[in-house]
Amino acid sequence: MRYQFVDCRWELGSPGAGRELYLAGHIPGASFLDVDADLAAPPGRGGRHPLPAADDFARAASRAGIGEGVFVVAYGNMGGAERLWWLLHHFGHDDCAVLELDGWLGPLQAGEEATEPAEFIPRECSGDTIEPDELARRLDELVVVDARRPERFRGEPNPIDVNPGRVPGAHNAPWDEPLPELPPGELVAYCGSGVTACVALHRLFLSGREGRLYPGSWSQWEQLGLPVDRD
Numbered sequence: 001m002r003y004q005f006v007d008c009r010w011e012l013g014s015p016g017a018g019r020e021l022y023l024a025g026h027i028p029g030a031s032f033l034d035v036d037a038d039l040a041a042p043p044g045r046g047g048r049h050p051l052p053a054a055d056d057f058a059r060a061a062s063r064a065g066i067g068e069g070v071f072v073v074a075y076g077n078m079g080g081a082e083r084l085w086w087l088l089h090h091f092g093h094d095d096c097a098v099l100e101l102d103g104w105l106g107p108l109q110a111g112e113e114a115t116e117p118a119e120f121i122p123r124e125c126s127g128d129t130i131e132p133d134e135l136a137r138r139l140d141e142l143v144v145v146d147a148r149r150p151e152r153f154r155g156e157p158n159p160i161d162v163n164p165g166r167v168p169g170a171h172n173a174p175w176d177e178p179l180p181e182l183p184p185g186e187l188v189a190y191c192g193s194g195v196t197a198c199v200a201l202h203r204l205f206l207s208g209r210e211g212r213l214y215p216g217s218w219s220q221w222e223q224l225g226l227p228v229d230r231d
Contacts, residue, residue, distance in 0.1 A: 001069055001070070001071050002069060002070050002071070003070070003073060004030075004065045004066060004070050004071070004072055004073070004115075004118075005026075005030035005074075005099075006030060006031050006032070006065075006066070006075070006081075006084060007021075007022045007026045007030045007031070007033070007075060008032075008035060008039070008074055008080030008083065009021045009022065009076045009077050009080055009101075010034065010036065010076065010080050011078070015036055015037075018032070018035065018080070019032060019034065023112070024110060025108035026110075026113075027075065027104055027106070027109070028107065028108070028109040028113075029109075030075075030113065031064035031065050031113060032113075033060055033061075033064050035049070035076075035080045037060075038064075039057075039060075039080070039083050039087060039195075040193075040194075041053060041056070043219075045220070045223065046216050046220060047194060047215065047219035047220035048192070048193035049193040049195055049215075049219075050194075050215060050216065051090075051129070052087070054091060054124050055122070057087060057120075057122060058120045061088075061091075061118075063115070064115060065115045065116055065118050066088070066093065066118055066120050067120045067121075068118075068119070068121070070095065070118055071096070071097070072084070072088060072093070072095060073096075073098075073099050074096060074098050075098070075100065075101045076101070078175075078196060079147075079191075079195040079197075079199045080195070081098045082098055082196075082198035082199045082201070083194075083195050083198045085097075085202055086198040086201060086202070086213065089128070090125050090128055091120075091122040091123060091125070092121075092122060092125065093120070098202060127212070129212055129214070130212045130213070130214050132214070132216060132221055132224055135167070136227070139167070139168055139169050139227075140169070141185075141186065142185065142186050142187070142188050143182055143185040143186060143187045143188070143211075144167050144169055144171065144189075144190070145170065145171055145173045145188065145189040145197075146166050146171065146173065146189075147175040147189060147191040147196045147197045147199060148166075148172075148174065148175075148192055148196070148218070149174050149175075149176070150174060152164065152192070152218075153170070153172040154231040155228070155229070160192060161192070161218060165228035165230040166218075166229050166230065167221060167227075167228075167229070168227050168228070170190075170229075171183075175191065175196035175197075175199040175200060179200065179204065179207070182209075186211075186212075187204060187209060187210070187211030187212065188214055189201050189211050189214065190213075190217040190218065191217050192217055192218050192219055193216075193217050193218070193219045194214070194216065194217045194219075197213055197214070197217060
């Protein structure tokens with residue numbers, strides 16, 4: 001088995017910032033995948049970061065050196081690495097781990113890398129996502145986890161959310177804080193656009209629980225006229 005480091009750093013509202021960070025210094029041998037361009041489809045009615053189509057993701061993953069017999073070590077910030085981890089599982093590639101870049105004790109390499117391409121064959125899973133109509137219909141049955149920071153969860157005015165608030169009954173589990181204790185039941189995670197929710201899902205996975213991703217997250221929910229709670 002071959003190992004492939006993949007850099008998934010990014011900045012919300014700053015396209016190209018992740019690649020700039022990669023070029024300034026990355027783990028030697030790492031390839032780069034852009035959250036906006038490679039790990040999401042174009043924004044629209046599906047939210048700011050809809051899931052990429054299987055063929056589009058396969059092309060990006062292949063270019064990054066991901067394929068059969070490759071163990072991926074993803075690192076990044078603001079949920080970029082966990083988004084790649086989740087997408088790889090979603091498309092049938094379970095050989096992936098997430099590394100905190102601060103935990104890397106070796107040197108960093110500047111500039112571009114010549115990555116050996118691979119062939120990624122997507123085998124899309126079903127049942128690991130939820131659509132807004134099902135979520136709205138089953139609010140009383142599900143354990144809904146909101147991975148946004150507390151002020152956005154409370155519904156305070158902010159420059160990101162057009163209609164601030166939260167899905168009724170949701171539990172706050174901020175992506176940049178330890179995972180709180182959550183009640184038993186079927187889990188669904190969302191955030192602003194489906195990226196940092198993958199942090200919560202990764203932590204749940206490590207603790208022995210699994211959940212479904214609401215890909216559109218708040219950036220879709222707020223467009224649809226669905227119920228909103230706020231403090």
